[in-house]
Amino acid sequence: MPTRPYLFYGLTNSVCSRCLTKVEAKIIFRDEKVYLVKHCTSHGREEVLIADDVAYYKQCQAFIKPGDMPLKFNTPIQYGCPYDCGLCPDHEQHSCLTLVEVTDRCNLSCPICYADSGVAELSETTHQPRRHRSLAQIEQMLDAVVANEGEPDVVQLSGGEPTLHPEFFQILDRAKARPIKHLMINTNGLRLAHDRDFCDRLSQYMPGIEVYLQFDSFQEQALRELRGADLRAVREQAIAHLNEFKISTTLVVTLKKGLNDQEIGSMIDYALKQRCVRGITLQPIQAAGRLEGFEPGRDRYTLTEVRRAILEQSPYFQPKDILPVPCHPDCLAMAYALKLKGQVIPLTGLLDPTAFLSVMPNSVVYEQDEALKQQIFKLFSTNHSPASSATTLKQLLCCLPLVSVPAGLTYENVFRILIMQFLDPFNFDVRSVKRSCIHIAHPDGRIIPFDTYNMFYREGSAGSALITHRQKS
Incomplete structure (x- = not known):
C-alpha cells in the first residue's frame, strides 16, 4: 500500500483565510516542518507553514498547563470560538497582558500597522474620523480590566500613538491609581526623542512603568518599508533620553522575513548595552490591519524561525535557554538573563x-x-x-x-528576550487561540484576545461584517 508523504499529528479548527469561515484543519509533519492544512468548501485547499522545527513544536505541547481563569467572563458561549470573544467562559487563559488603546491618532502612517492608525484625519478602512478616547472611556476600559483580573499583571497603553493624547499624564494617573502591577507605554518614540521635558515628567512615574519602544532596524530601507520614514536618528535620541532618565524600556521589533531578520543578533547586542533596556520583544508580522507589500506566503516568519535566528546570531543563548512560555506555548517563547559588568548570564536554561x-x-x-x-x-x-x-x-x-x-x-540587571507571535487568518488555530493571554480591552467592556480582535472585532477589520451578520441572525 502507498504511504502518505507526511505524518498526521493532530486535528483542530481554523478559518479560511479568504472568507474567515471556520473550517477543519489538520496539523501535519513533513520534511521536519509543521503545516496547517485546511479546506474551505468555497475556496479550496490551503496549506500554511506554522513551524520549521518539529522537535520544538512538540516541546511546546509538553509545556501546557491548566490555565488561570479571570474573575469574571464578559460574553456567553453562543456561536463557538472565535465568534464569542469577550472573554467567554470557554477561553482557557486569563489576561497576562491587556492593551488599552487610548487613541486612533498617530504621528506616523506605517505601511505595516495592525491598528491601521495614521496621520490622516479619516481612517482608510472605516472612513471615520480618527479620535482620542475620552478620559471617561479610558477609565471604563481600565475598570473592565481590573474587574476581570483583580490585580492585572501588565496593562499596556497603546494606540495609535498614546503619547499624542492631550490628557496622557492624567491617563497615567488614573492607571496608577488602580491595582495594576506593571504599566507599559507602547510608543514609536517620536515624542520621547523630541521632548526631553516629557521624558523628565514620565520618569516621575517610576517604578512600575515601562516604555515599549518600537525599534525595528538599523537600516534605512527596512525602516521605510515598515514605518514609512527613516527613524534612525529618532530612535537614537529617544534611547539617549530614556537612558538619561533611567526609564525602564523594552525594544519591540516587528520582523519581516528577508527584510530585518538578519539584524536580530545586532539588535540584541545593542539592547544589552543600553542602561535603560530591560529586554527585547521580537514580533513577526501579523497579517492584520494595513499590510502594504506584505505577502503571507512569501513574508511569513514563524516563531521557530525567530528562535533559530537568535541562536545563530547571538553568542549568549543555547537552545535550552529559549523556552516556551507555559501560559501560551504555541505563540510565546522567552529567555531570561542577567547582564553583569559586560557579561550576559542566561538563567532560564x-x-x-x-x-x-x-x-x-x-x-x-x-x-x-x-x-x-x-x-x-x-x-x-x-x-x-x-x-x-x-x-x-x-x-x-x-x-x-x-x-x-x-x-x-x-x-536593571535583568534582561529578557520574548518572541511574541500572533495568530491571523492564515495560521489561525482554535486550539491555540483559546490559550491566548495577550488581550485587548474593547470600549464596550469586553476583553478580547489580541489575535481575534484584529481579525473580527476591530472596527473595519475583515471579519467584523461576519461577526455582525452572526449576531443579527
Missing part, C-alpha cells in the same frame, strides 16, 4: 527541566514544592527570606517583566 515540567501541569506555586523552592531560591535569591516570599513560579516564567534576582542586584 539553568532550571532543571524535569522539576520544572513536573510542577507546571498542576500550576503549583513553587513555595509548595520544597525541592523546587530551594532550587529557585538558589538561583534567584531575594533580600527577604524564602519563607516570606510571595513570588510564584508563574511570575518567574510567564510573559511578565518580573523576576527575582540575587541580592544586591536590581531590575
Whole structure:
C-alpha cells in the first residue's frame, strides 16, 4: 500500500483565510516542518507553514498547563470560538497582558500597522474620523480590566500613538491609581526623542512603568518599508533620553522575513548595552490591519524561525535557554538573563527541566514544592527570606517583566528576550487561540484576545461584517 508523504499529528479548527469561515484543519509533519492544512468548501485547499522545527513544536505541547481563569467572563458561549470573544467562559487563559488603546491618532502612517492608525484625519478602512478616547472611556476600559483580573499583571497603553493624547499624564494617573502591577507605554518614540521635558515628567512615574519602544532596524530601507520614514536618528535620541532618565524600556521589533531578520543578533547586542533596556520583544508580522507589500506566503516568519535566528546570531543563548512560555506555548517563547559588568548570564536554561515540567501541569506555586523552592531560591535569591516570599513560579516564567534576582542586584540587571507571535487568518488555530493571554480591552467592556480582535472585532477589520451578520441572525 502507498504511504502518505507526511505524518498526521493532530486535528483542530481554523478559518479560511479568504472568507474567515471556520473550517477543519489538520496539523501535519513533513520534511521536519509543521503545516496547517485546511479546506474551505468555497475556496479550496490551503496549506500554511506554522513551524520549521518539529522537535520544538512538540516541546511546546509538553509545556501546557491548566490555565488561570479571570474573575469574571464578559460574553456567553453562543456561536463557538472565535465568534464569542469577550472573554467567554470557554477561553482557557486569563489576561497576562491587556492593551488599552487610548487613541486612533498617530504621528506616523506605517505601511505595516495592525491598528491601521495614521496621520490622516479619516481612517482608510472605516472612513471615520480618527479620535482620542475620552478620559471617561479610558477609565471604563481600565475598570473592565481590573474587574476581570483583580490585580492585572501588565496593562499596556497603546494606540495609535498614546503619547499624542492631550490628557496622557492624567491617563497615567488614573492607571496608577488602580491595582495594576506593571504599566507599559507602547510608543514609536517620536515624542520621547523630541521632548526631553516629557521624558523628565514620565520618569516621575517610576517604578512600575515601562516604555515599549518600537525599534525595528538599523537600516534605512527596512525602516521605510515598515514605518514609512527613516527613524534612525529618532530612535537614537529617544534611547539617549530614556537612558538619561533611567526609564525602564523594552525594544519591540516587528520582523519581516528577508527584510530585518538578519539584524536580530545586532539588535540584541545593542539592547544589552543600553542602561535603560530591560529586554527585547521580537514580533513577526501579523497579517492584520494595513499590510502594504506584505505577502503571507512569501513574508511569513514563524516563531521557530525567530528562535533559530537568535541562536545563530547571538553568542549568549543555547537552545535550552529559549523556552516556551507555559501560559501560551504555541505563540510565546522567552529567555531570561542577567547582564553583569559586560557579561550576559542566561538563567532560564539553568532550571532543571524535569522539576520544572513536573510542577507546571498542576500550576503549583513553587513555595509548595520544597525541592523546587530551594532550587529557585538558589538561583534567584531575594533580600527577604524564602519563607516570606510571595513570588510564584508563574511570575518567574510567564510573559511578565518580573523576576527575582540575587541580592544586591536590581531590575536593571535583568534582561529578557520574548518572541511574541500572533495568530491571523492564515495560521489561525482554535486550539491555540483559546490559550491566548495577550488581550485587548474593547470600549464596550469586553476583553478580547489580541489575535481575534484584529481579525473580527476591530472596527473595519475583515471579519467584523461576519461577526455582525452572526449576531443579527
